[in-house]
Amino acid sequence: MKKMLTMCLVMAGVAYFTACSNTSRSSGTNNEADLYKTWRLVEVNGETIDTTGIPKPLEFTFEQADSQFSGSAGCNRIFGKFTLTAPDNISFPGLAATRMACPDMSVEQKFLEASNKVNKWAIRQGMLVLSQNENALLRFKAK
Structure with a gap:
C-alpha cells in the first residue's frame, strides 16, 4: 500500500513539473532565432489585408547579419536596420522605402x-x- 501511495505521489509530481515547464515555454517568451525568416503581412491595425490589386506581397525579411531587414510594402521596396533590445522590444530606425507610384x-x-x-x-x-x-499593429505569417 505504501509503495502504491509513493508511486502515485511521484507520478503526480512528475505530471505537475511537466505541466509547469510546458506552461512557461508557451507563455510568450520570444526566441530570437524564430524571427529570422520572411514574414508575409496578413493584418494591419486589426483589419485583414485584401491583396487584390497589390502588385507584390507585403512582407518583411529579417536577416541576423548586421540586423537588417528588407521586403515589400506592396508597391515599393522597404529596407533598413532593426534593433532588438530586451526579450520583446524592436524598432526600425531609419526605415526606408523606394518611391514608386502605384x-x-x-x-x-x-x-x-x-x-x-x-x-x-x-x-x-x-x-x-x-x-x-x-496594441497589435501588424500580424504576419511565415512565408
Missing part, C-alpha cells in the same frame, strides 16, 4: 505608418505580431 497606395500607407510605430514583437501561434506597447 494606383492604390492605401494599404501600403497603412503598413508603413504602423511599421514606424512598432516597439514590441512576439511570435504567437506561429504568427509574428508587431505592436506598439500592447
